Amino acid sequence: MGVTEKIARLLTNTGYEDIPGEARDIARDAILDCVGVTIAGSGETAVGILAEQVKAIGAAPQAGVICGGFGTSADLAAWVNGAASHVLDYDDTIALASNYNMHPTVPVLPALLAAGESVNSSGRDIILAYVLGLEVEYRIGSAIGAYTSALGWHPTPVLGTIGAAAACAKIFNLTVEQIRMAIGIAGSMAGGLTRNFGTMTKSLHAGNAARNGIVAASLARRGFTADSGLLERDYGFCHLFSAGQVKEPTISRSGKNWEIVATGITFKPYPCCRGTHPSIDAVLYLRNKHHITADQVAGIKCKTKQQTHRILRYDRPGNGLEAKFSMQYCVSVALLRGKVTLADFSAESLNDPAVCDIIPKISYLHPEEWEKENSLTQEVVMTLKDGREYVHRVDTPRGEPKNPMTPDELKAKFTDCARRHFSPAWINQLLEMLTDLESLSNISNLMKLLTYGTAVPAGKTDIE
Known part of the structure; x- marks a missing residue:
């Protein structure tokens, strides 16, 4: 059994109760942190340009653009929200234990929130798919991440496109074969160059990964085909993004030792590289x-x-x-x-x-x-x-799992980010919903609040 099929089976065979409490806690913190930096980034010039582009397309609304006050197709919402989450460079990174660097949450979560809103997913659905999406990113990244970065590729959109596709495949409840197709499609949509660091295009990398993850999973859902073993074959994903150094990554863990815990996530105390x-x-x-x-x-x-x-x-x-x-x-x-x-x-x-x-x-x-x-x-x-x-x-900068930000510091960071667009009352409402995400039977209510804020249109004021 190849790596692509192993990953597909991990996705289909894992339920919410299979995720340990520590992994869920880290996921909840990461989701809170990412939503906060997305709110803060939504007013940046680069995000405004993307939002205008999306409005001009005029797609039927399936998901909301955070702080944008409008809806669009799920993939386009993920495109804008993904860029907003990364534009300030305030979003989380993979922990030092990985020996390479990437931003794991910004490709996955914006894709999940948009895909999840479009199919009325629950908070539990989002947490489960998020943990699985990161698991895929980390497992592949452990094999090729260092090579990818040294070659000038930006690992976030390279690995993140596959992670986002895997997470969305879980949200869409794809079969093993469909997931293999989704990964194959996503592999041909991945990429981003480190030369664009320090420009608007770096944030576009995260937006592209989130959008392409939804597109890949959606196409596979409809029967679109791709190579069924793209991760492990000659001239496949790992082979090419490592310049031939890695053909097939070794998947040593079987879901019992989750990467979100074993390797961990770093939360940023400063909004810079x-x-x-x-x-x-x-x-x-x-x-x-x-x-x-x-x-x-x-x-x-x-x-x-x-x-x-x-x-x-x-x-x-x-x-x-x-x-x-x-x-x-x-x-x-x-x-x-x-x-x-x-x-x-x-x-x-x-x-x-x-x-x-x-x-x-x-x-x-x-x-x-x-x-x-x-x-x-x-x-x-x-x-x-x-x-x-x-x-x-x-040796271990602040924010690493071994030198972590405290829960109060993470909430303070969220509040500081959110006050750019929301009143204290709305911030408290968001904090309640995000810190108890499992209790939400439908994330659409959360997304309405994030999308429309104090300007919720008539008929969309119920956020209970």
């Missing part, structure tokens, strides 16, 4: 421990792997999207303001003379021996004008 977070943590630590102010600092050196600088390529960012991929900018903000927030990536913040004054003082070091470290080990060497030097190394 995860590669900046260890140095931000280090700067905040030194700043607070030694009561350092920006005007005391002569220079800061950030020790990282060379790959980190290849990703964080904007040494002098020209806009907020580039700033999220600038170590110099993010470290400058952390030193100057003692925090890194959504507001720090506005045009006003980017042009702050105090920030601009610090940026030239920050540089990289790439010691050869550091190439053997994990991808996020970083060390900050801070030299003061009076000659004092302080050093702090971070």
Whole structure:
């Protein structure tokens, strides 16, 4: 039995009660976090452009565009919502234990919410399909994720398209053979280039993965065909996205040790590329421990792997999207303001003379021996004008499963994101629904609230 069929059988044979409580708890936190960052991202320019494109298409409404105030087809809703969830780079990432990086939730959840709304899925349905979608992403990613990233592919849309298709296949209750077709279709729709980091197109990667996952599962549901063993065959998905290094991934787990628990999810405390977070943590630590102010600092050196600088390529960012991929900018903000927030990536913040004054003082070091470290080990060497030097190394940045954000911090993050569009009363209603997602017999009521907010059209005010 090939990997594609094994995955298909895992999907068809797994029910809600098969998912352990710890996995459900993590899933619930991840869903809350993703919905929050989607709300916050819905007002960004890139998302507005996509929403206008979708409105122009005029598809029959099946699912809502979050904070958009309108409905469209399920795949187009997932397209916009997927981009909104990723545009701020505030969404979760796979944990360090994976040895590569991707954003697991943003391809899967927007697809699930749109597909689920279109077929009146329950909260339990969403949690089950979400855990399964991540399981597929992680299992395939453990084999090819590092190769994919090194080749310049963005692992999020590569792996996420398959994960989204698998999750939607569960929502649509596809058969084993249909799931094999859905994975085969999705494999020919996957892709995204890291060269587009720091532009609107990076968020489009997540939107594409979510949309294509729905399309692949929907086509398979209607009888559309594809290669039935695309994951494992010559010139198939794994073979090509690893440049021939992997033909068939080894699936060692059988559903008893779920990846969402075993590997885990990292929640982001800062709205910027995860590669900046260890140095931000280090700067905040030194700043607070030694009561350092920006005007005391002569220079800061950030020790990282060379790959980190290849990703964080904007040494002098020209806009907020580039700033999220600038170590110099993010470290400058952390030193100057003692925090890194959504507001720090506005045009006003980017042009702050105090920030601009610090940026030239920050540089990289790439010691050869550091190439053997994990991808996020970083060390900050801070030299003061009076000659004092302080050093702090971070191996496990904040937000990792081994250094987690607390439940209260996750709720505070959600509230901060949601207040961009919702009143406190509506935020409390959303928190109640999302933290008790299993109790929802139909997620359509949740989606109405997320889509229409305080402007719920007549006849759509019942969110009980």
